[in-house]
Amino acid sequence: MPQTNASDPSGSLVERLDLPPLDQGPLDNMTFTVKDNIDIAGHRTSYGSPAWRDTHPAPVHNALCVDQLLAAGARCVGKVVADEFTYSLDGESQFFGTPRNAKAPRRIPGGSSSGSAASVANGLADVSIGTDSGGSVRVPASLCGLWGMRPSLHRISEAGVLPFMPGVSTVGVLAASFADLDRAARVLLRSGSKPVTPLSRILLLSDAMEIADLAVQEQVRQSLDDIARRTGIAVEPIRFAQLIGEDIPLSTCNVGALRDLQTAEFQSTLGNWIETVQPELGVTFSMAYENVRRFDRLSALKSVTRCERLFERINAALPAGTAICFPTTPVIAPLKGALNTLDAVMDFYNRTMTITAFSGVARLPEISAPFLSVESCPVGLSFAAGHYQDEFLLSALKSILAAATS
Template sequence: MQDRWNAFMPYPQVDVGHASAGPLSGLRLAVKDLFDVAGYPTAAGNAAVLAASGIKTATAPLVQTLLNAGACFVGKTNTDELAYSLIGGNIHFGMPKNPHDPGLIPGGSSSGSAVAVAAGLADLGLGTDTSGSVRLPAAINGLIGWRPTHGSLDNRALRPLAPSFDVPGFMTRSLEPMAAVMSAVGMPSANDRPSSMLIPEDIFETIDDVIADEMIASLRSAGMPIRRTASIISFSLADLALAFITILQKEAWESNKTLFERSPEAIAPDIAARLLAGSRLDDEAVREAHRIRELFSGEIDRLLCENAVVVLPTLATSPPTRDAEPESFAAFRSACIKLLCLSGLSGCPQLAFPVASCAENVSLSLFGARSADRMLVNVARRLSAE
């Protein structure tokens, strides 16, 4: 395969079998290099992990489910190192090129899977989403991105980052293959229509006014039952982001402690700094973060218990260029986590998709109750049909 986008890891190709017929027949599958695939190593975007990996003899159960449904494996994809970033860069294997806008970052950490789908090299991009690693690159590359209900998909033979947030997730160019994937992996059916679409005014006030107006206009044009509300939560976005980052850093350190202690020089300085920050966290700060998470999760469950869907902008701000300074990357990551952490903290599903009626590349997100994943696709279909 010709890969001028640097979407795939440079592994020798191995024949990975798949069912000759099934609901995913004819769809090409690109798999983030965090999942084991028989005949391939698993590097997690790190040269030391690659050197220690060896060739895997078994395939991750979720990947096998997709193969059994007829999907055709086309390769393992690039990822941010240890899946611990939202930018898409990697000092070991390079930054994939964004086919949607080559001047911009591709977003991460599921950068390669997003780029493979956006470039037409794959139809299904399997990634992981901890702090936004499916939703963010999907938004930047003009794709559909699905973060499933936490715990709903099999995550065995998947290298963890922060297990209480980690979920496998998917990216596609349109809603039809996404609906097929949801069916193939056994997501339960859901109501076609929400009771209401909640627009949190405090969140929409944080983004560009013109973009916010275009998003809301797209909802109205589809005849959706809109309900505006001052806020959906009692916490500030800054407090939620801090709680999220605290738990994330603690778990990321625990997941990567052995690698760091054995090969600290093999980890990029910015990734190493985040790991070290996690090792130094005060126990009381971690307990407080978990307390906020529990309270927030309860609030969201009560809010969404009557089949409501929250509408959110996927990104808090425009993505930086791929040659921007590290400070710009850090500011972008920090701003976006304030919105992306809501799904992680609550465990609820989120579906990101392009707003066709907007002049620019704008991504809207639907945020629903646990196990309402398929309803989000149904709602997105209605919006996209307008």
């Protein structure tokens, strides 16, 4: 049976906490939660797995990203549910239950930062810190109608974050408002006051649009038409092959690059422990892990090289002042329990990861903005920028929002 917290109707809490700020700062009066693969001193970290929690001691120190928020004036109010070993995008946990999607209660919240999204969307905290490898911050942000940022790879310290896929995984932030996302992200990014290039060009990744449901495509077009009208910046459609100067499909970012790197790294991090300890595994994770177990590591080496080539070419096409946009997810949140056949799972994961792998393989900062709605369900519109242009991306979204209210 899932382990639930009766006092938490959101289903997001693993443990309610009240850790006061370490100092005053830009995050005074802000509350935050922490995904349960990020260490909090004196509290066992589950990694979404009771077996991991019960066989590892409580950490002595907080993860550095937790201390950053506490030292900036924020208060930590809880550890929140993560999908098992954070190896999922749906947010349905056999061990900890399915956190409530506040905007669409009959639907999944998305994962693996499911508890992070639910805790913010249900009003338990202003922001939450999660992690993102293949979309684990961006997907729940999109499906729950939140702001979600995956920063440039390794811009935020991962000290005290449990090992997963170090070549692609990063700490990210979810928030109910852009203002709170901006405040928290700038603390974690250690942003200074250096001026950034203003937004001057917006590209639309056409391949990602074509993957999305027709209703999502229509909402993207309407939103971008409005943004273009208000900012005076025409949105330029561009195909992936045009962007990188090579005739290959967008799906190469996923099946020919990022996914192989993820799988090989997972074998080296979690796989070693799983094979040695033989812990109890959830049914869904067990099926996914069989693919990891059978994976030919040598086949990943070409993909690692391809990741580097794609990183270089995508970033060369995204100079300062340029943002590229696309639907964060190609669909609205599936109904709970709907991912119960291989066809349904493959459709959701393949289409979604074809889009999310773009920023992952290029190590881009990406922000999912809650700009879209289909059938009364939220969908995110993502904006990405070149590697280490995180502050530019935050400023670009701020300027888009300012134009919308002027």
